[in-house]
Amino acid sequence: MLEGTHLMPLEAGLLEILACPACHSPLDDRSADAEPELVCTGADCGLAYPVRDGIPVLLVDEARRPA
Ligand SMILES: [Zn+2]
Numbered sequence: 001m002l003e004g005t006h007l008m009p010l011e012a013g014l015l016e017i018l019a020c021p022a023c024h025s026p027l028d029d030r031s032a033d034a035e036p037e038l039v040c041t042g043a044d045c046g047l048a049y050p051v052r053d054g055i056p057v058l059l060v061d062e063a064r065r066p067a
Helices: 010-014
Strands: 027-029 037-040 048-052
Touching: none
Parallel strands: none
Antiparallel strands: 027 037, 037 048
């Protein structure tokens, strides 16, 4: 099945190949207005990775821990 050529936000295209470096779960785009970030969907993880200049920073040391 072809996906077509419709343009999606950068994160949407990258999400298919990006995984949490800590637990390898898929990442979810939870971009807020000013602070885009990718949130790990792992039940026991949930780290939020920042997106800087449109580039996800998938470093555990840079991730925000869930509250
Ligand atoms: Zn994770």
